[in-house]
Amino acid sequence: MFAFMANPARFMAFSSWAAPLLLAAALALFAAGLPWALFYSPADYQQGETVRIMYIHVPAAWWSMGVYAFMGGASFVSLVWRHALADVAARAAAPVGTVFAGVCLVTGSLWGAPTWGTWWEWDGRMTSMLVLFVTYLGYLALWAAIEDEEKAARLAAILCLAGLINLPIVKFSVDWWSTLHQPASLLRSGGSAIDPAMLGPLLTMAGAYLALFGALTLMNMRAAIFRRRVEAAALREARA
């Protein structure tokens, strides 16, 4: 798969139909999943109707981490094999992951207001997610600050891999810290057993997020590659 995609021309051919297809899949899954989750799924016996926020919140949390892992993989490929397409992939995925993490934080806060009675709770999960969000911002800012694109890609890849090591440590520390500060009186989000009637819409929404991520990333990558081609053409013209 990787060897096949390594060729930019083949990638452009592949993505020219894969991106719209994934976008259509994302729209279809959202069209099915959103009404299912928001209107036709059962309310929680404890949390009532507010549980519906979870269908937006939980997949965003999953995939904000999933996207970072994807970027970590792409960064590794970029550093080890110096592959330009891996650079483009990591860079293209970053804004999507940032938005997912942002959505997760905002919906978590919205859910917290009626459930915990506060807009922000320094709960272990939310704190870890906030650190992930800041990590994303640092990655994007570093990329924006370095003018030489090739250099920016490799340096951002180093940062991304360092973050990949850091985030589990942060997760562990924050869990340790939240048990230190808040004995288990807190209502933990995401109980141990999920009602099967809730699982259906949740997985549909997760699929929708994943398809959206794939579509947006491919579109971002195509835009970046087109931009490079235009710049290269302009440079050739300027010298001719």
Added chain:
Amino acid sequence: MNARRPFQDKPTIRVEGLTLVRGGRRLFAPISFAAGPGEYVELLGANGSGKTSLLRAIAGFLHPRAGSAHIERCEEPSLALHYVGHANGLKGQASVRAHLKYWAGLFGGAPSEDFVVKALNLARVLDAPCRTLSQGQARRLALARLIIAPRPVWLLDEPASALDYQGRAVVGELVEGHRAQGGLVLAAVHEPLGPKPSQTLRLAA
């Protein structure tokens, strides 16, 4: 010029089909050449033709887009070369003496400080902080690295820039002495340094 023993290695620079790209622009037509022990190679070319990048690629700082640039037949690859670039590698707050000491540690030389200082005419400024040096004195200090630690390959980028007539003569003598010991010198220059080059490379876009 001095009585150090000749190099055991037979240092060789081998460049094959080298292509370098800076900021999306190819610097020169693919270049190939080889140079061996006792050679002095002059590298000529207009501003922006890629002389510095070629030196940096041979030093291993720059990754080639295509082709290769290697230093071969040196027992200790990490002790193979000296690089004197545009930037002298000096710290304004530190004294000349502190730099000599630091480099001796960093490069593994046994500095005969007297000799270094005499050869490069730095005696008067030995304890001065480097920010007080003139351009020419700073350049001489950077060249002192070549003497402090013996290394078979010298990569010099405009070694005589900012130097006076006498300073240029010293650089010429250093190069001749290095060749006599079986060393290899590759220098990017604007005008001939003095010693008769064994090869002249001209870079063109």
Added chain:
Amino acid sequence: MRALGAAFQRDLALMWSGGGALAPIGFFLGATMLVPLAMGPERTLLASAGPPLVWIAAALAVLATLERLFQADLEDGSLDQMLISRAPLELLVLAKGAALWCAIGLPLALAAGPAAIALQAPLERVPVIIVSLALGTAAFVGAGLAGAAVTAGVKRGGVLIALIVLPFFAPPIIFGAAVAGGKDVTAALMILGGCALAAAALGPIAAAAALRLQAE
């Protein structure tokens, strides 16, 4: 070994001649001074929340020293010389980190004693706060090396370094603040030592990889 010794000595001398720990410690004490001004001087409130804030001040003081750490080496050509020296770049970076820790980290840890007392930390807790900050600043320096290296080519990159490095400061701050607040001290100290070791090992590797790219 000689190369590392020479690098350590030189970096320490350069940091010392640049004012050494004077400015960071002044900054540290100034930031600590703002805490009671913001929280009010009430003793019980300060005693419960004040000592951990020493850690915030220390983290900011270390951050403030990072911007020029490798930028100067990149600009004046020293980095090229480090690349062709006898020692691997990773170890030279480690030597620089060690010099920074000796010049800034250790003095900060010592200054944290009086600062913690001023913030109403119990006297018997002060030695352990100093030890924890010595470990914590080592972790900060390790992460800071990597942050400073990836941003070395960015002009006025101070805010950028802070943004990049702060997520890496989270674990040491958590365990350090626990020590300063007197909670679970032994466990927190052990983990803090682990953080310091990990940062000292991984920071120079990441920083050296970034510096090799910067030299291109």
